[in-house]
Structures are given as C-alpha cells and as structure tokens.
Amino acid sequence: MEFARVSQTSQTESALRERICKCGASLFQRGLTFGSTGNISVGLPDGGWLMTPTNASLGDLDPAKISKIDASGNHVGGDKPTKEAFLHRVMYKQRPTCEAVVHLHSTHSVAVSCLHHIDHHDCLPPLTAYYIMRVGKLPLVPYHPPGDESLALAVEKLADKHHAVLLANHGPVVAGKSLEDAMYATEELEETAKLFLMLRGEATRPLTPEQVAELRKRNS
Numbered sequence: 001m002e003f004a005r006v007s008q009t010s011q012t013e014s015a016l017r018e019r020i021c022k023c024g025a026s027l028f029q030r031g032l033t034f035g036s037t038g039n040i041s042v043g044l045p046d047g048g049w050l051m052t053p054t055n056a057s058l059g060d061l062d063p064a065k066i067s068k069i070d071a072s073g074n075h076v077g078g079d080k081p082t083k084e085a086f087l088h089r090v091m092y093k094q095r096p097t098c099e100a101v102v103h104l105h106s107t108h109s110v111a112v113s114c115l116h117h118i119d120h121h122d123c124l125p126p127l128t129a130y131y132i133m134r135v136g137k138l139p140l141v142p143y144h145p146p147g148d149e150s151l152a153l154a155v156e157k158l159a160d161k162h163h164a165v166l167l168a169n170h171g172p173v174v175a176g177k178s179l180e181d182a183m184y185a186t187e188e189l190e191e192t193a194k195l196f197l198m199l200r201g202e203a204t205r206p207l208t209p210e211q212v213a214e215l216r217k218r219n220s
C-alpha cells in the first residue's frame, strides 16, 4: 500500500477521511489490531479533528461515518466518536506539532504492557536504531479503564515529553506529524515489542547509551 508524502494540513477533509479508512484497513489486514479495537484521529486545519467512531472495526471504516469534532470538543458530524476522544485530544494539546494519533491493541505491545518487571520509565530496550529514531523512550501509563477520563489525564502528564506511550494492560498510543508518521511509529513499536519477547532469555546486546545519545542528537 502506498501513501502520498504530502503535508496533512494541505489535504482536504474528504482526502483525510479516505486516508483514515485506508490506514485503518491496512493495519487491520496486517493483524495489527482486531475486532473493533483501536482508534485513529487526525487534526483539521480549523483546529477540529476527524476520529474513528466507537465500536467500529478499523478494517471496515466508511469515510462518510468518520466522526467530526470541532475545536471546542463538540461532536459535530458522523457517527459517535471513539470513547478515547478525550485521550486523543490531550495528546494534541500537549504536542502542538502533532497532526495524527493512533491507538492499537497490537498483540506484542499489549503483551509487554502486561509484564510484571518492566521499566515503567522506558518499557523496551534500545534494540535497533530505527526504534530509537521512530519511538525513542516509551513510558508505561498506569492502568485506568478504557475511555475513562482518568486514563486521558494520566496520558496528559507524559505526553509533553513523549509522543509514544504504552497503556498498562491495554496498548500503545502514538502521535505523529502526519498519519503515516504515527502509523509507522506504532508499527515499529510493535515489531520491537515482538523482538524483545523473542529475545527474552537470550544474551542480548542492545545499543549502548552512547549510540542511543548519538542517534537522538542526529534526529533532534
């Protein structure tokens, strides 16, 4: 599947609706989320957002039914928005340059979010350079029920410093400068979670702190 590399703000609302549906279908078809789990949002030039509807399968979204939220947070069109609408909005509030947010229940990331002995400040080791470039540090957000305001408020506390967070016993939430950016980072997070689980019990050689610092410097 190909995605055009165009600035999101220059796209029409109908093009953004189509892109949400295409990305959702791609994620679903590749087994990165299941049933009606996960949600996607993109920012609109007027300060509002398009969000996936609640209880909708990302594999079968209808562009006309995508929820529209105005800049004040009112639902102004389409089906009822995702129950995580407030969580998406706090990500945008804390990260003014972000234009898209993706939340998935990708299996390996969820598995890591359920592990007992993980570092809550950074859930995954720096296994590859690409992970550092796309994701970086990944804090664990303490468990709160899905859709609850307390979950969004816990995310809000971390989102100014982190574009990617892992919700305990739930899954990842990732913001990006475009929908493809957020999606690619979420995919990289999932693949790294898979590598981490595959390598458990093996003597592993992650990147050194110096190598990580050098990558961060290059990407800042």
Ligand SMILES: O=C(O)[C@@H](O)C(=O)COP(=O)(O)O
Pocket: 036, 037, 038, 039, 052, 053, 054, 055, 056, 081, 082, 083, 084, 103, 105, 146, 147
């Ligand atoms: O885990 C949940 O219930 C939500 O975070 C979710 O992934 C799907 O909720 P909706 O977007 O409201 O369908």
Ligand SMILES: [Zn+2]
Pocket: 037, 038, 103, 104, 105, 146, 170, 171
């Ligand atoms: Zn969820």
